[in-house]
Amino acid sequence: MKREGVVMYEGTTALDTVAAQEACPPREEPSRNWWALLSDMPQIGLLIMLAVLVLFFALTTPTFLTFRNLAILAGSISMIGIVAAAMTLVIIGGNLDLSVAGIIALTSMVVANLIVGWQWSEGASVVAGVLVGLVVGVLNGFLVAQLGINSVIATLATYSIARWSAYLLGTKGRSIPLGYAEERPFFDSIGQGTVLGVPVPFLIMVVILTAIWLFLTWTRFGREFLAVGGNSLAALLTGISVRRYTFFAFALTGLCAGICGVIFASRLAGGYPGGAMGWELDIIAAVFLGGTSLTGGQGSILGTLLGVIIIGSLRNGMALLGIDITAQNIATGSVLLLAVLYDRLRRGGTEL
Template sequence: MNSSESHKVDTGIDVSVGIRTRISLARFAKGPVCYPLVGLMMVCLVMVTMTDAFLTPDNLINVGRQVSINAIIAVGMTCVILSGGIDLSVGSVMALSGTLTAALMIAAVPPALAIPIGFAVGIAVGLVNGFCIAYAGMPPIIVTLATMGIARGIALVATGGYPIDGLPDWFEFFGRGDVFGLQTPILIMLLVFAVMYVVLDHTPFGRYVYALGGNEEAARLSGVRVARYKLLVYAISGLCASIAGLVLTSRLMSGQPNAGVSFELDAIAAVVIGGTSISGGRGSIIGTLIGAMLLGVLNNGLNMIGVSPYVQNIIKGVIILLAIYISRERSKRLS
């Protein structure tokens, strides 16, 4: 082979590699993860330039702990929103599950029983939500608003409005411990995300969840048992809320019946900022993780530079509106 032929072959390979790279970048730019990832990088860059303490190991661990609880709740919320629904009860479910678990352990119930009972309560509330929405045909926002009040009320009545203290020392492992140097709350968060990633992206259940949000009637005509999968989606949301309740109760070493107020809004914000369409059918569990991280980094950075909490609410509100606008415009282009 002469030098000119070799040059042609080499150039062809370079061109093909370049084409594949451009195609990959184009697909990434059109995907739901692109904008939240760029936003996260920009926020991190701004915080690094504004405070030297942002990138310290202690602060990054603190951010991870703060993000973990909202991110775990947001996993269940992602499933619900992808299916075309909404769940406003997650904050109250987290408080109810956490206080019940604490109360059972104070009553000397074995942890191997107390913790699963707390999870079962979260699942039960989710099943109630799912039944009312899927089988009774009630609007998700009304149903979950009602169960939000019911779950919170049960927690307050059962505890008299007082926190439950005196938990055993070992219980702090779930909220403050570590495994081989990795903080337990972060490990639990990553485990929950990994499981849900497999479920949504690699199982028939995940495909059906996307189908429900994309076109529920078409999914029904295709043979999908719509009511059953709606029921399961809300049960998953309740379970995720109860897992977050376990982590928070362990972190505080106290069962707090008033915990989780407005956590549902933070979870919805993480999902929407992460690129999931608020109308359902489009989104990514990875995007939700990035959205939760973006909110956590933003909260942490604004606190470090001394921004008022009231101003922080305004900033987060603007970001949520921007995320919804971007999501709507992307949906228009893809439709």
């Protein structure tokens, strides 16, 4: 076998960068043509899907496109949206969090209990509720990141713990109604208030979505997070702490579920141990629908937002058409399945 001698760089050495450096050509700014940007967007399919849905419900129901209904829609999707934003991070990291609905129910019970039973102030009760969510999230993170337990199993267990702790908090498992007799301006406004006609929960969702989007897209930690999701082994060998990011995603999801639980308690004026039943399905479906994939470390917060709006509109429209909750749940389950199948197709692979 013939081998050629080592080819040396002529004149300059590889590391003699200042001398060898070819002038850096100016970076090409991404196209500003909004039509090109739009057609390039991976979420274009979702936008079309949403448009079809909206058109369908607008034609079949007289009320779908009224301001009042849209305000209701905005309020109801925001609870799902807040948790879905954080869940996007969990799924990018290749995990799932099934405990969120349990956390929401538990938080609503804690808040209601503190206000009614313990006569805590509104502010303190709200903070305590959010902290309960964070604590469960931290537990999830510890189980998955530190102990290496499969996330589905770990969060299934903590779901059960949170859900049944919620039942424990009400005497004989009953819910704790707050009643409308008393005035609680701060607490009530969290779930029911509006600013210029926009529901407060919707505003909270926008703030959280924006913050997580900023984190993922514009901070170096978001970059490292994407690397962990894209190839956790390579990230580990690049000296990035995979554990820390996994832990962070679960803790944040717990926190967001806690916030969601407070909004839930405020909107329904009470704590409901059986509340938010099956919400994890809507949340996970929205994230998958938005194009985040369990295997690829790819994900977009914008996609998740669109997924949330689609699932919310679907439920809202079906309710307007008089379809009962059972059929709605079957429809959301089907949407989740379709989203996953679509993801497989898009990847062009049939391998599991």
